[in-house]
Amino acid sequence: MKPFLTLLIAGLAPFAFQSCKPSTEKSGQTASTKMFGISMQTLNNPFFVELNNGLKAAVEAHGDHVVTLDAQFNSLKQKNDVSDLLNQQPAAIFLNPVNWEGVKGILIEAKRKSVPVIVVDAPVSDPDLVLCQVASDNFEAGRMACEALAKVKPAAKIVVLHLSLNRACIDRVAGFKAEMAKHPGMAILDVQEGKGSTEGARPVMRDLLGRFPELDAAFPINDPSALGCVSAIESAGRAGQVSVVSVDGSREGIAAVASGKLLSTSAQAPEEIGRIAVEKAYAHLEGKPVEKEIKVPVKLITKENVHVTPEAK
Amino acid sequence: MNKRSIFPLLGAIALLLVTFALWVPHGLFFTVGNLLDLAQQVSVNAILAFGLTLVILTGGIDLSVGAVVALAGVVSVSLLGTAGPVVGIAAGLGTAVLLGLGNGFCAATTAMPPFIISLASMMIARGLALGFNQSRPLPVGNEQGFFLAIGNERLGGWLPLPVLIMLLVFVTSAVLLHRTRFGQHLFAIGGNREAARFTGINIRLHEMVVYGLCGLCAGMAGMIHASQLFSAEPSSGQGFELNAIAAVVVGGTSFSGGIGSIPGTLLGAIIIGILDKGLNQAGVHFSLQYIVKGAVILTAVWLDVRRRDKK
Numbered sequence: 001m002k003p004f005l006t007l008l009i010a011g012l013a014p015f016a017f018q019s020c021k022p023s024t025e026k027s028g029q030t031a032s033t034k035m036f037g038i039s040m041q042t043l044n045n046p047f048f049v050e051l052n053n054g055l056k057a058a059v060e061a062h063g064d065h066v067v068t069l070d071a072q073f074n075s076l077k078q079k080n081d082v083s084d085l086l087n088q089q090p091a092a093i094f095l096n097p098v099n100w101e102g103v104k105g106i107l108i109e110a111k112r113k114s115v116p117v118i119v120v121d122a123p124v125s126d127p128d129l130v131l132c133q134v135a136s137d138n139f140e141a142g143r144m145a146c147e148a149l150a151k152v153k154p155a156a157k158i159v160v161l162h163l164s165l166n167r168a169c170i171d172r173v174a175g176f177k178a179e180m181a182k183h184p185g186m187a188i189l190d191v192q193e194g195k196g197s198t199e200g201a202r203p204v205m206r207d208l209l210g211r212f213p214e215l216d217a218a219f220p221i222n223d224p225s226a227l228g229c230v231s232a233i234e235s236a237g238r239a240g241q242v243s244v245v246s247v248d249g250s251r252e253g254i255a256a257v258a259s260g261k262l263l264s265t266s267a268q269a270p271e272e273i274g275r276i277a278v279e280k281a282y283a284h285l286e287g288k289p290v291e292k293e294i295k296v297p298v299k300l301i302t303k304e305n306v307h308v309t310p311e312a313k
Numbered sequence: 314m315n316k317r318s319i320f321p322l323l324g325a326i327a328l329l330l331v332t333f334a335l336w337v338p339h340g341l342f343f344t345v346g347n348l349l350d351l352a353q354q355v356s357v358n359a360i361l362a363f364g365l366t367l368v369i370l371t372g373g374i375d376l377s378v379g380a381v382v383a384l385a386g387v388v389s390v391s392l393l394g395t396a397g398p399v400v401g402i403a404a405g406l407g408t409a410v411l412l413g414l415g416n417g418f419c420a421a422t423t424a425m426p427p428f429i430i431s432l433a434s435m436m437i438a439r440g441l442a443l444g445f446n447q448s449r450p451l452p453v454g455n456e457q458g459f460f461l462a463i464g465n466e467r468l469g470g471w472l473p474l475p476v477l478i479m480l481l482v483f484v485t486s487a488v489l490l491h492r493t494r495f496g497q498h499l500f501a502i503g504g505n506r507e508a509a510r511f512t513g514i515n516i517r518l519h520e521m522v523v524y525g526l527c528g529l530c531a532g533m534a535g536m537i538h539a540s541q542l543f544s545a546e547p548s549s550g551q552g553f554e555l556n557a558i559a560a561v562v563v564g565g566t567s568f569s570g571g572i573g574s575i576p577g578t579l580l581g582a583i584i585i586g587i588l589d590k591g592l593n594q595a596g597v598h599f600s601l602q603y604i605v606k607g608a609v610i611l612t613a614v615w616l617d618v619r620r621r622d623k624k
Contacts, residue, residue: 102542
């Protein structure tokens, strides 16, 4: 008897969930519409949620549909996710890589199956294997952050909370350092891994505050880690003494700028990145040529313009 | 090898295959290409799970395998350019075996629980891996044809090499566990440690060897992983130990030791793999995928426990 029970439950569980799915998705799959695959490095960050929404909205405006998979910062899961998508004959894949070296296998497989890949947000190390890359101007975002900091503290003693696996973050730090060269009084005390998340950055920042009494500025590479930084600064009783500049322009980040907890955030436009990426995908499918590198401008948000910025929804 | 524990697993696999063949749109699930892909995706987890089966059978556990995947990968890849593929791979596998033997030595000679020992060695292995290349991924050069073939080449144009490696590890570990005296002793140690000691089994030696083999499996998984990703990532492999433990317990191995089989583990890994792939391709939201996987693991283990209690 028991084996039959196993079979029954194992067999029925997925069906039970199928009935939970909204009916619109089902009809989208049965009709002869195109499918676009999306593989995100994480969806535990508002930026990527908005980027995904931007892609989804633009594809659905054409009457087609998307399947989004979350790699959860796991390169092997991303590889498996994308090969699952590739076996379903997608019109194109939008890829947001976890590890910019590690996606090469995916890109070769996509090329073999003649599926175009459009890289969104974070670049890959082999641009020849992809149709095009659409990303924020991350170098400029980092440069702007340093410029904003220099206006307030021209001799700032800085710590950087990095996410060094990610090319976009490498570019932000490079931009920051390029601007720093113009301000000889500034110095970087230490560069640590903040994991790009609030819970990852908070303990790291607490330790840095303990180690460097002279520390008076921080550059966390995105808003979630900036919020972790702010929380660490407050609990160490150094609020107002340490200036934090960040990159993202998320709703939470903008709110922190408005309340004076963040000095600035270089705002990206995730939905715009998504819209442009989809535009390029359709242009390619219609046989039009597509430029390889598309940089989407960023905008510095400080206390001065925080109330007029359209992103502050 | 108990037929009564294998048949329900085979039945579950058949049912899952039928389910997804019907569910995934345009009949794209049940194609030769997709199923070969499935086998390739299962390979890393299955190889880890074979090693863990041996450890869990003796009543132990090894949480460090995920971190060892990363460490073995960075050790090998960092040596590829200067010392060549043979030395690089040997160094990676050697590091993995050493860590395994370290776990085994502590488990065999001290009263520390294996859970804590391997929790500590997981952190040590992760720290060692993160020490390479400032924690950034180490790329594998295009000239490393042999190393890149391990994860990406297809034998005869169709059989992925990771699948071939997985099958070799499967046959070797199945023979070792089910057809040798050494394997018999492992069942005896897991079933009743004191009784095994009184029959004259060298428990220390057996535990050292078992953890060493588990390390070797993690090392091999690390080679495939780094090759597939064209780079060794110091932060990769997090949570791999949990996925491998899931495959072992779904495959019918008892967490308290003494009961289990290698074929069961293979089928357990395949079930987890089919769920991952099928739910992905059926377009199920990723949040539901976790819930389904959790429910399946819970159900499988619950049925297994009930069946044993009845006997």
